Amino acid sequence: MSAISVNNVTFKYHRNNVLDNFCAQVNAGEIYALLGPSGGGKTTLLRLILGRMNVQHGVIEVFGQQPGASNRRISYMPQNSALCMQFTVEQTLQYFMHIYRISSAEFSNRYTKLQKLLELPENECVINSLSGGQLRRLSLACALLNNPTMVILDEPTVGIDLLIIHNIWKYLNMRCRDGLTILFVTHYIEEATNAHKVGLMRNGRLLAEENPRKMIDRFKETSLENPIVSAYSKPMDTKPTPLLETLMFNLWIIMILIKRNLLKYSHMNCALICILLPATQVVIYCLVYSRPLIEITAAVYNEERPLMGEPSGYSTELLDSLVPVERHVIRPVLYPTLTAAIEAVTNGSAVGAIWFKANYSDSLDERLDAPMGADLDPDTIDTGSVHTYVDNSHIMFGQAFQHSLSESLLRLLAGLTRDRNGPNIEIPIRVEKTRNTEGLLIKDTGLSANLIFYIYLSQMILSSLVLTQERKDGLFERSLIAGVAHHLVVLSHLCTNFMIALV
Structure with a gap:
């Protein structure tokens, strides 16, 4: 039975052929070694087998299924450790135990066997404190923990002691007799002799595929470099x-x-x-x-200040409802004359001056009551306008002053136009004052x-x-x-x- 079948696969990166009409067969229950120099297409081939990339031309089957369709019964050991360096040995093995959904009793039994086979470090050892050989042994233990049907190994014995390597291959050969399929990548020809079949790959093509000892004799002059492998595949129950x-x-x-x-x-x-x-x-x-909010002084000259007992005009309503802007709040200060108010701006005592002419409220009412497009007397327009003088030497204060005054006036006008039902009627004005800013941060x-x-x-x-x-x-x-x-x-x-x- 074929575990992996690769038939006439061609894969291109841009215009370069990484795999060129590649064909290979890995039988179930055998050890298959893939040899070849770097850049020969091994990584691309394994990623296609794993389903990490899509086949462009040709067909790849893993246990009769599409690549990547059977994940839970396949284990993969990459070239690097691919472990969480902050975990302990125990936490690392338990992580894969939970991923594979292995019971605690079964995990204890398998861990004991792997501990004896691979001479794993103590459970409390942190991963980033392990040597390279210890990392490889722990990574291999994670790959063998779930008793996979197929295991894909990338440089599985680099940095491991010779005696442990001998025990590992003895164990893997024993597992293969029970049906385990192994695909591994190596650049050690001596290690490839442990395989039942060796595939020699170069420039995206399979040059030979046969028994390793015959291949070593036949291609002993071939220069081999470290391959980079990434592969996986596992048989799964096809039932939904x-x-x-x-x-x-x-x-x-x-x-x-x-x-x-x-x-x-x-x-x-x-x-x-x-x-x-x-x-x-x-x-x-x-x-x-x-x-607290920064106060900006505004010099105000109001010619329509009401007498005692008379209702306040729009100018007073506007000054009482000035809107704070960002971290600035306008504090109006009344001045007896326009000259004094402008002088306060000139000498820096105030950021701006506000001037309300006499009959400001009446003129504003007249402007609001006038039909759309009506010609108004220029004096009415002038009297019904707020006159300002701004000191822009401090642009932040100047902009805050103008923004606050504009927003407050818009709110006042919005209230007036909303409540105005028709011309020549007395309208009660209600201006909502802004929130008291005293003590507010x-x-x-x-x-x-x-x-x-x-x-x-x-x-x-x-x-x-x-x-x-x-x-x-x-x-x-x-x-x-x-x-x-x-x-x-x-x-x-x-x-x-x-x-x-x-x-």
């Missing part, structure tokens, strides 16, 4: 999985990924970003914005929004760092090959970030 079982499995995977994320965050220095960045930004924000209204923003930003940074590091280390792709779907990875990070935000 019930929806409830699929949902429960996805929920289980999300819980395992959340646990992994939390463990990883707890071992990463960058996890402090989730706490320190929002806290630091809140402190800085409060220090900057804890001052900017941080009191903006702190929540800033805190939420920086929590979101910090978690986005942390998730990006974790995903980038996992992709760089190879753990991301190794998890995908083990059966973890992309959307489950995204959901796990969303749930993890939500839990951290609640804390």
Whole structure:
């Protein structure tokens, strides 16, 4: 029975043929070694077998199925360790135990055998403290943990002691007699002698495929370099999985990924970003914005100030409802003459001057009551306008002054036009005054929004760092090959970030 069948596969990057009418067969229960120099197309071939890339021309079948259709019974050991460097040995093995859904009793039995075979480090050892050989042995243990039907190995014995290498191949040959299929990449011709069949690959073509000893004798002058391999495939039951079982499995995977994320965050220095960045930004924000609103003095000369007992005019209503702008609030100060008000602006005592002419309210009413397009007396237009004098030497204060006055006037006019039902009627004016700004700080209204923003930003940074590091280390792709779907990875990070935000 053919475990992997590659028939007339051609694959191009741009205009370059990476695979050129490539054909190969890997039988079930045999060890197949793939040899070839770097740049020969091995990585592309294995990614096509794994379903990580789509075939352009030709056909690839893995146990009679399309590449990538059978994930749960295939294990993959990449060239790099592809492990979480912040985990301990025990946490690493338990992560793959949960991914493969192995029971605790079965895990204990398999771990004991692998511990004896590979001489694994102590459970409490952190991954980033292990030597290169220890990392390779632990990575191989993760690949063999689920008793796969097929295992794909990339440089499986680099940096491992000769005695352990001998035991590994003895164990793998024993497993092959029980039906295990092994596809491995190596540049050691001596190691290829452990295979039942060797494929020699160069420039996207299979030059030979036969017994390794015959091939070594035949191609002993061939120059070989370190290959780069990425492959996986596993047989799966082709029966459709019930929806409830699929949902429960996805929920289980999300819980395992959340646990992994939390463990990883707890071992990463960058996890402090989730706490320190929002806290630091809140402190800085409060220090900057804890001052009260800045008052801007406006010199006011009002010629229509009402006498005692008379109702106030629109000018008084407008001055009482000046709108604060950002961190600035206008404080009107009455002056007895227009000259004195303008002088206050000139000498810097006020940012601007406001002049209401006599009969301002009457003229404004006349302008509002006039039909659309009516010709009004220029004196009425002039009297019904607010005259301002602005000191623009301080552009921020000057703009705040003009903005506040404009916004306040628009609100006043909006109220007048909304309540005006017809001409020549007395209209009750109600102007809602702005909120009392005494003792009010900017941080009191903006702190929540800033805190939420920086929590979101910090978690986005942390998730990006974790995903980038996992992709760089190879753990991301190794998890995908083990059966973890992309959307489950995204959901796990969303749930993890939500839990951290609640804390």
